[in-house]
Amino acid sequence: MVAAVRVHKTGGPEVLTYEDISVPAPGPGQIKVKNHASGVNFIDTYFRSGMYPSPVGLPFVSGNEGAGEVIAVGPGVSDIKVGDRVGYVSALGAYAAERVLPADRAVKLSEKISYEQAAGMMLKGMTVEYLLRRTYKVQKGDNVLIHAAAGGIGLIACQWAKYLGANVIGTVGSKDKAELAKKNGAHHTILYRDEDFVAKVKEITSGKLCDVVYDGIGKTTFPASLDCLRPLGYFVSFGSASGQIEAFNINILQTKGSLFATRPTLNNYVAKRDDLVATAADLFKVVGSGAVKIPINQKYPLKDAAKAHKEMEGRDTTGSTILMP
Numbered sequence: 001m002v003a004a005v006r007v008h009k010t011g012g013p014e015v016l017t018y019e020d021i022s023v024p025a026p027g028p029g030q031i032k033v034k035n036h037a038s039g040v041n042f043i044d045t046y047f048r049s050g051m052y053p054s055p056v057g058l059p060f061v062s063g064n065e066g067a068g069e070v071i072a073v074g075p076g077v078s079d080i081k082v083g084d085r086v087g088y089v090s091a092l093g094a095y096a097a098e099r100v101l102p103a104d105r106a107v108k109l110s111e112k113i114s115y116e117q118a119a120g121m122m123l124k125g126m127t128v129e130y131l132l133r134r135t136y137k138v139q140k141g142d143n144v145l146i147h148a149a150a151g152g153i154g155l156i157a158c159q160w161a162k163y164l165g166a167n168v169i170g171t172v173g174s175k176d177k178a179e180l181a182k183k184n185g186a187h188h189t190i191l192y193r194d195e196d197f198v199a200k201v202k203e204i205t206s207g208k209l210c211d212v213v214y215d216g217i218g219k220t221t222f223p224a225s226l227d228c229l230r231p232l233g234y235f236v237s238f239g240s241a242s243g244q245i246e247a248f249n250i251n252i253l254q255t256k257g258s259l260f261a262t263r264p265t266l267n268n269y270v271a272k273r274d275d276l277v278a279t280a281a282d283l284f285k286v287v288g289s290g291a292v293k294i295p296i297n298q299k300y301p302l303k304d305a306a307k308a309h310k311e312m313e314g315r316d317t318t319g320s321t322i323l324m325p
């Protein structure tokens with residue numbers, strides 16, 4: 001039996017239950033990992049609350065990101081062996097001392113990457129990779145708006161966008177967060193709870209507006225995010241921290257300047273093994289070179305997963321959050 005955090009019925013952070021579970025031996029194509037750290041992500045709250053249905057029903061072990069040591073491999077696994085250090089993104093099961101997952105969802109970690117660093121970046125860092133390099137390819141000189149710039153995704157995105165040569169504008173919920181976002185690459189910050197962020201974007205860009213808006217907030221920043229875009233700009237709606245955007249008339253994209261809009265998710269961008277490996281390699285390269293750092297600003301014992309969720313939903317966290325088994 002090993003320690004894990006399970007959800008037996010969906011709801012608030014209090015439904016996260018710390019208990020012992022038994023973990024089976026890995027089946028064909030699977031590996032068993034002893035987790036050294038697990039990442040906490042906003043998506044974990046969507047599964048916990050029931051906004052996203054659990055693909056494995058109830059109860060389920062929470063968590064989608066982690067890193068650890070391979071302690072067993074199932075039949076047919078040839079490229080990963082016992083003793084390998086791996087990081088992974090895999091739907092549910094990460095908030096546990098040990099877990100089984102498909103071998104093709106794990107990538108080997110070099111000695112230079114710590115387990116904690118990997119647990120803080122596999123999901124968030126690969127998301128930033130595809131958002132900035134593939135959904136819309138950020139170019140030198142682009143005006144880029146990143147909402148929740150001091151968050152887990154936000155701090156990585158600000159650093160990476162700056163590294164690509166963009167003019168980075170970040171929205172944040174407090175003055176402390178503004179300072180942090182600036183230390184991590186944002187050239188300009190906007191206190192979007194107090195200030196009109198559209199007017200500020202107009203002012204900062206001298207009316208040119210943004211080439212792309214990366215919006216993980218959803219309900220409360222829509223449709224204002226569209227007004228931050230230049231004609232033919234890209235609205236990348238990648239999350240719903242404030243709730244989901246309600247149905248809208250697609251003609252709004254025409255009236256606001258022939259805009260492009262997409263609602264991407266990491267799963268689709270790394271569905272093929274080759275894409276997962278290439279995305280992780282791109283991430284490891286910028287982290288290895290020091291161009292992008294992974295700020296792990298909250299670290300809790302596994303048993304305190306509910307506290308971690310409460311603080312994340314209460315907007316009290318910055319950067320990455322990890323749980324230690």
Ligand SMILES: NC(=O)c1ccc[n+]([C@@H]2O[C@H](COP(=O)([O-])OP(=O)(O)OC[C@H]3O[C@@H](n4cnc5c(N)ncnc54)[C@H](OP(=O)(O)O)[C@@H]3O)[C@@H](O)[C@H]2O)c1
Nearest residue numbers: 041042148151152153172173216239240241242265266315
């Ligand atoms: N599509 C994908 O592939 C993908 C992958 C990973 C994450 N995501 C999405 O990316 C977003 C950020 O994820 P994360 O894990 O890095 O979380 P996070 O940014 O660390 O935390 C969420 C932040 O959103 C802001 N926020 C604004 N309104 C909020 C509200 N009503 N309730 C709570 N927070 C609110 C808060 O920052 P302020 O106080 O500064 O406003 C808060 O700190 C989430 O929407 C997540 O679902 C998408």
